[in-house]
Amino acid sequence: MIELYTWTTPNGRKVSILLEELGLAYDVHPVNLSKGEQKSPEFRMISPSGKIPAIRDSESGQTVMESGAIMLWLAERERRFLGEAHDRANVLEWLMWQMSAQGPTLGRIHQFARYGNALGDVAETLLRGQGAQIYTVLNERLRGRDYVAGDGAGVYTIADMAIWPWVSRFEWHETDLHDYPEVLKWYRRLAERPAVQRGYQIPHAVEAIPVP
Ligand SMILES: N[C@@H](CCC(=O)N[C@@H](CS)C(=O)NCC(=O)O)C(=O)O
Structure with missing residues (x-):
């Protein structure tokens, strides 16, 4: 299962749109930016930059931050949305x-x-x-x-x-x-x-x- 850490921003939506397009099951963890939750030590274990979006694959434990890296990682894993x-x-x-x-x-x-x-x-x-x-x-x-x-x-x-x-x-x-x-x-x-x-x-x- 993919755990998605995100908020209502363009960078966050890139990943939620891709997850929806892929049809993958995923759990959403809101990270309220206005409350500064992105800077918590717990969240920095997943996203060292203290920014959303980030994901964690609960099966492998793999974490990925940076929206572009997350998109590439998911698209390559699923072999979709990369064109020919x-x-x-x-x-x-x-x-x-x-x-x-x-x-x-x-x-x-x-x-x-x-x-x-x-x-x-x-x-x-x-x-x-x-x-x-x-x-x-x-x-x-x-x-x-x-x-x-x-x-x-x-x-x-x-x-x-x-x-x-x-x-x-x-x-x-x-x-x-x-x-x-x-x-x-x-x-x-x-x-x-x-x-x-x-x-x-x-x-x-x-x-x-x-x-x-
Ligand atoms: N290059 C990063 C940028 C991420 C980013 O700037 N995230 C913003 C929200 S869109 C954020 O978490 N801002 C809170 C902060 O910087 O404290 C990516 O594409 O994932």
Whole structure:
């Protein structure tokens, strides 16, 4: 059984969406970030960085932190959502783009646009520009495609599942998805998936997925 330690955030939802898509049985352990539960010594035994998401395989005792590592570990174990062998490089590059560029950039924008932590005009203008670049890159990638990775129209993989939850915060970073029509089509396509809808509501029910 997979034990999932998570909260209602984009990084947490990446893993709950994948677990739902895989149809695996899993136990959910909410880690309330506003109470600082992620910094407890008990949780750090599972996630040394003190961040969600993290998983523990109760059969082997294996723990994994870092959403990208968790997604790869689960997808490789189940041999699903990685595309064909020849798609692998493509899946990895978009997964790594999400981990190193999309998530961190949009997360920094949340700091001032959502939480009111002023960073100063220069930094905020720079970050807004970087956020727009992120959406532009994704929009161009999705032109004529259904999914970010794979040949032709693409194939649904962990790369889509990693990128989508951050796009679902578009309101938090003051982005109008109508400015990025290819992203909007892809975003709506994934939002219709029952597994995405279930995974979005882990570890507890929140508002419906925002769909512009
Ligand atoms: N690179 C990590 C980032 C994880 C992360 O930033 N998690 C946030 C929630 S989305 C967190 O636990 N924040 C609480 C904290 O940093 O104290 C991953 O992708 O798993």
